[in-house]
Structures are given as structure tokens and as C-alpha cells.
Amino acid sequence: MFYEDLSPYAYTDDGDVFYDPTDVMRFVAFRPDYARLNIGWLDGDRRWPRGPVPEAFGDRLQAVLGAQQVNVMMGLHDCDLCPTAIPDSHPWYEPLPGHRCAxxxxxxxxxxGPSGTVFAAPRLIGHYVADHGYLPPRAFVDAVLAFDPYGSWPARFPAIRFPWIPADAELRHVDDL
Ligand SMILES: [Zn+2]
Known part of the structure; x- marks a missing residue:
């Protein structure tokens, strides 16, 4: 799945679903009133920018990955940049030898991001940055550095680490569907 960095997000038209990482049976689903921009949807057949990232960016990116579960219904993706596939015997969520991220x-x-935009990146971005040297656009690096997923914005859903949830959104449980 390849999308150009900073292109309008088009993976799903079904809105955004944020799961509660402490109990992924609970979620908030809504149609966003912000513009979503793609970041890090890389493909092994295309070039992508490489370079060192600030250490603080890598740390904060891992913090965001630990804090959020967004749109998880779309299936498991293997890294297309790795030269070899994950062996069947290896748990997909464990980093391979020599890797820092799964x-x-x-x-x-x-x-x-700035002015009503949100950067939407696949969770594999942690692996792309840490293990393949992917250098995301500066606007994304700045946005990650500025975003504290454990920040003190007025959170109606304390375990859902995202500040722009519409006022009419409700916390639901998969059993209620
Ligand atoms: Zn890889």
C-alpha cells in the first residue's frame, strides 16, 4: 500500500476509529472534521527519503505508538522493504533479529498537525524509521515532537490519546454492536 507523503488520506472513507489501548474492546468512532494527510505509507518498489532523525523524535514516535490504536480493522501488513519475509515460526509482533521494531x-x-490537519501513518512507521532509516517530512517530525500523547488536554476518554474527538462521539463497546 503506497501513498505519497503529505497526500490526502484515502485508505478508508469510513471515518476514524480510536481504540482504548487498555481495553481494545472499547472504541470511539466518528467522521473527522480535520483533514488527514498520509505519512510513511512506503513501498519497496519506490524510493523513500532516508536520513537521521532527531533522537527525541524516535523516542516520541515510540510513545505515540504505545499510546494509540487507530483504525486497526484493516488487517496485518508485512514490511515490504525488508529483503526477506517474516518466517512463519516468528511472532509477527516481535522484532526480527537485528531489528528494533516489529x-x-x-x-x-x-x-x-498544523491548522486542522492530522498526519495518518501506518504503525509500521516505527519500523521504517528505526530499522530502515526512513526520514519523514519535517512537518511530521515537528508534529510528533509537539504531540504529547499523555498530554493534559481536556479528555473525555482518558485512555484514548487523541485531542480532537468530536463532542458528540461516544465510547462504545464491541459487545454493543
Ligand atoms: Zn522492514
């Missing part, structure tokens, strides 16, 4: 992932992270 080379398969499901779902996304969403990071508030």
Missing part, C-alpha cells in the same frame, strides 16, 4: 503491523497512528 516488521509487521496493523492499524495507524494519528498525530495532530
Amino acid at each position: 516488521s509487521a503491523g496493523t492499524g495507524e497512528i494519528h498525530v495532530p
Whole structure:
């Protein structure tokens, strides 16, 4: 799945679903009133920018990955950049030897950007940055550094680490569907 960095997000038209990472049976689903921009939807057949990232960016990116579960319903993706596939005997969520992050992932992270925009990145972005040297656009690096997923915005859903949830959104449980 390839999308150009900073292109309008088009993976799903079904709105955004943020799961509660402490109990992924609970979620908030809504149609966003912010514009979503793609980041890090890389493909092994296309070039992508490489370079060192600030250490603080890598740390904060991992914090966001630990805090958010977004749009996880879309299936498991294996890294297309790795030269070899994950062996069947290896748990997909464990990094391969020599890697810092797992080379398969499901779902996304969403990071508030400037003026009503949100950067939508696959969870594999942690692996792309840490293990393949992917250098995301500066606007995304800045947005991640500015976003504290454990920040003190007025959170109606304390375990859902995203500040721009519409006022009419409700916390639901998969058993209620
Ligand atoms: Zn990889």
C-alpha cells in the first residue's frame, strides 16, 4: 500500500476509529472534521527519503505508538522493504533479529498537525524509521515532537490519546454492536 507523503488520506472513507489501548474492546468512532494527510505509507518498489532523525523524535514516535490504536480493522501488513519475509515460526509482533521494531503491523497512528490537519501513518512507521532509516517530512517530525500523547488536554476518554474527538462521539463497546 503506497501513498505519497503529505497526500490526502484515502485508505478508508469510513471515518476514524480510536481504540482504548487498555481495553481494545472499547472504541470511539466518528467522521473527522480535520483533514488527514498520509505519512510513511512506503513501498519497496519506490524510493523513500532516508536520513537521521532527531533522537527525541524516535523516542516520541515510540510513545505515540504505545499510546494509540487507530483504525486497526484493516488487517496485518508485512514490511515490504525488508529483503526477506517474516518466517512463519516468528511472532509477527516481535522484532526480527537485528531489528528494533516489529516488521509487521496493523492499524495507524494519528498525530495532530498544523491548522486542522492530522498526519495518518501506518504503525509500521516505527519500523521504517528505526530499522530502515526512513526520514519523514519535517512537518511530521515537528508534529510528533509537539504531540504529547499523555498530554493534559481536556479528555473525555482518558485512555484514548487523541485531542480532537468530536463532542458528540461516544465510547462504545464491541459487545454493543
Ligand atoms: Zn522492514
